[in-house]
Amino acid sequence: MSEVWTVLKILQWTEGYLGDKGIEGGRLDAQLLLAKVLGLDRVGLYLQFDRPLESAELAAFREMVRRRARREPLQYILEKAEFWSLPLRVSPAVLVPRADTEVLVEEALRVGSGAETILDVGTGSGAIALALASELPRARVEGIDLSSEALAIAQENARQHQLHERVVFCRGDLRALPQGPWGLIVSNPPYIPAAEIGALMPEVRDYEPRLALDGGPDGLDAYRLLASQATGSLAPGGWLVVEVGIGQAQAVSELFLQSGLSNIFTRSDYAGVVRVVGGKKQ
Template sequence: MSEGEAWTTLRLLAWTQEFFGRKGVDAPRLTAELLLAHALRCERMRLYLDFDRPLGEPELAAFRELVRRRAEGEPTAYLTGRRDFYGRPFLVDARVLVPRPETELVLEAARDALPEGGAALDLCTGSGALGVSLALERPGARVVATDLSADALAVAAENARALGAAVDLRQGDLWAPLREGERFDVIVSNPPYVPRGELDTLPREVRREPRLALDGGPDGLSLLRRIVEGAPTRLVPGGTLVLEMHEGHLELLPRLCRDAGFERAEARRDLAGLPRLTVARLPGAA
């Protein structure tokens, strides 16, 4: 950013969009808007209402730093501390995976399977995007959310408080934090499912996210296998398991579910046509 002509909001957005485009940043215009709105502590719409306002040096300095960090691969959500999920603002930082729009399909499948007043379990909750959203979408339900990471649970707790969601957060490895005999109508999870050999090929922004939340083992199924094997004893008869998955698990994961005793198991695709989740149901009560 050179000196001379005043840096108005509109000029700054145009320059940053072009700069991000050259640096290979996804959605360069949107990213520029999000970072500038964050630097100016305003909503994105205000940028266009005040498009000809010149920025002061402290504002420019703050924005330059955000642009530099984003160009070096730091995720936008970590820079702004926020990511919207299902129409709600979630606090996010380097302790948790950034919630993706595709995961909203997982939420919808879990919500639709959860009866009024039912019980749901969110495994590997991370930021709490699924568990907190599920509690807000089904206010009468009992929602338990677990994660191995104490840091991630701290973020989930912040989100539950900020959004007014009643979620029972517990730390531990998958089923370990559950009480004996505790069962659920729905179990949902967005676990680590990236095959280990693909981790170094992920976009640089994704590689900045917690490896614990990405690494699914040699075939991406290490955690998913444990979830599928343990879910039947933690679901009520007729209960539903909803799992986000890698696109390479299109046939494998539904088959694992059927082998574990689920009556039906189907893979579903996201809006881009990629396999995104598996929904499996246990047989009902005899």
């Protein structure tokens, strides 16, 4: 007779299995994957701990666990992530939006809440553009990205949140920013020094788009390009606000100063890492 796998039993087994594969937080991953297979939320799972799984459910779950064990990011398997309390569709064409990036949104709202035109450079899933649009009902937002696949995901997310009339996504290159003047330019650009990509955790190194990570030899390529175009693209009194990697804030602040921006500020994330640099066009 074949073994009966209940919800509780398969969760316990999966937590141990993912732990053996070096994955921390395997219990939560197992719960979220099983909840997706069964069409439940996590509370629903708790209420059905003794439920035996059907063979099709077991097969679908095992395939997802196999993917996670190969270190594919959980969000790609679930096909969703949450950012600024907005559920977003994600795929391997986009960076998984990070909680740290919400600090960039907080700072953009602090200095740029009066902006009526906002540009999000390297928009990916559209996370930052959509978060800002959801908070600023008078603003028109444009998100640009080099990746057409990413733009398709961003557009889907805009429609899902009924923001598609105020947020447009266009193919564009940060080497030639779209004509302004913009009241606010935000960006979480690629900023990992190229030689350091190989040492990143497998979820990032092996699955997230290299285009979203590679910041050139010292990680600062995108900041040089953004800073050099900022005063030409911003409206008077407009702000450029960017996310930076660990240890990059000083160099980026200097680039902003050299480009003629003023009122330079930095902001740390909730782990104490300086994560955001901003500057204003007088």
